[in-house]
Amino acid sequence: MQFLSDNAAPVHPRLWDAMRDADTTDAPYDGDALSRSLDKAFSDLFGMDCAVVWTSTGTAANCLALATLVPPYGGVVCHDDAHIEQDEAGAPEFYTHGAKLMLAHGPHAKLTPDNVAAVIDPIRDDVHRVQPHAIAITQATEQGCVYTPDELAALTAYAKAKGLKVHMDGARFGNAVAHLCCSPAEAGPAHGIDTLSFGMIKNGGMSAEALVLFDPARAAEAKRRHKRAGQLQSKGRYLAAQLLAMIEGDLWLSNARAANHAAAAIAKAAGDRLLYPCQANEVFVTLSADEREGLRAQGFGFYDWGADAARFVTAWNTDAADADKLAAALASL
Structure with missing residues (x-):
């Protein structure tokens, strides 16, 4: 009776069917028809324009997102229990070429304007200190709790006032949406989230996660970093097929x-x-x-x-x- 992790669960049968259907000759890398359809499919899901880059792991999705938002000399505020701090073996620093994680504290592994301010307000605005450039949050959090739309709105408004970008680690984003009984947008993107790692593997997927960029103009840089990180798989249609199968008919939501x-x-x-x-x-x-x-x-x-x-x-x-x-x-x- 297995309760170790949702990563231990098998792949949903509909994804095997989708990958078999994709098992035909098509353009390599991300030039195939399925990969090229991801932007529209996810834009329809969220009700807003976005660009999507498939990755093979959630760590890669998180860290590529941060690398597009934060320069090597910048900082990322996250909870001290965040996956990017506790479970990614320095990958955020590796992908960003040195950006610093700035750790905040608070109940239920959530960030609030107050606990972010406690981290960044004491930082002098001079060349001797790393300056914050982004906030990274997790939906649902590492303690199994969910940000409400009001909590997200308050945090993203604070971030915008401070000139900070916001990344959402959505390894269990589907579970959060299921709990909130709201639209996918209201669980994050509608409140000004810049990037989202939309978790699929924990939710019935096999080997594909979605890096969603809500400013499509960032896609070109993300794709260059994607290739440089060794994430641009030559037969990307099999990853795209998984993502499309998950969102078709809201399989991701019923699984969650x-x-x-x-x-x-x-x-x-x-x-x-x-x-x-x-x-x-x-x-x-x-x-x-x-x-x-x-x-x-x-x-x-x-x-x-x-x-x-x-x-x-x-x-x-x-x-x-x-x-x-x-x-x-x-x-x-």
């Missing part, structure tokens, strides 16, 4: 809803043990070492989260019976 539903059942059973509100597909629970050992002995797979907690992650294909068994096991502790 299924994962959220399973997580909600587990979170309800956790009760007072719940560390953070469960608003997406991650459940963080206080558990002793003995309790974790006991759950693993019953066949549940999950990650420890520090000395006294565990993280359970559901996916698009999580078996409802497995989720119910975990819920019952947690409720019985």
